Amino acid sequence: MKILLTYFGAFPGVPVNPTQQVxxxxxxxxxxxxxxxxxxYVIRELPVSFARSSQELVRILxxxxxxxxISLxxxxxxxxxxxxHVAINYDxxxxxDNDGEQRRHQLIHAEGETAYFARLPIPFLSARMQELSLPVEVSYSAGTYVCNHVMYELLHHYAHTPDIYAGFIHIPALAVAESQNFSASADAGGVEGTIPTLEESTVVxxxxxxxxxxxxHRETTL
Incomplete structure (x- = not known):
């Protein structure tokens, strides 16, 4: 079985992206x-770019x-x-982004579905995380920045491939010095205000x- 994990580099407001080290x-x-x-287990970096993330993600897949x-x-x-849980067809x-493009009110795919649900067993995962008392939640908004863009592209790519598990996971800022220089943006899926952190070991x-x-789960259900 092959597991693909993608991550991002730095972008405005995030001088050091913790998804890479994780x-x-x-x-x-x-x-x-x-x-x-x-x-x-394969890991690949995606550019923080609306246009180039789409090209690179499809190439990698x-x-x-x-x-x-899983994209992080x-x-x-x-x-x-x-x-x-869901990606919307909207930038x-x-x-x-890192190419200087600022998309406003733009569809990701003009003829695409309005939204896609994650190709993951969400109820199962949610129940297991609660059972294990892990710091995990189910989110219903991945924002409208490159994270949501990549999640939508990932699910669009596998829209007719039911045996693939595909989805997106957001992590909080890590408890390191660089976090003090972070700024939160709702566009990027964040929550504006106080910046909480988790230890890297906890996230990993x-x-x-x-x-x-x-x-x-995949081995026992497919």
């Missing part, structure tokens, strides 16, 4: 687990052919790890459990 930490864990040699594809983003201002940004441990649960 993705790298998860990949290292899987690399040294002899009991799960049948799992290939066609190259890697993952069984489980940071939502500054949220206090919990958020499993996103609206008060901040420009929790995502590790989420991915493990997805692997087991």
């Amino acid at each position: 993705a790298q930490a998860l990949q290292q864990r899987y690399k040294y687990r002899p009991s799960i040699e049948s799992i290939e 066609r190259q890697e052919h993952p069984d489980i594809a 983003g940071v939502a500054v201002g949220r206090s919990r790890i958020s499993i996103e 609206e940004a008060r901040i420009p 441990d929790t995502l590790d459990v989420i991915v493990s649960e997805l692997v087991q």
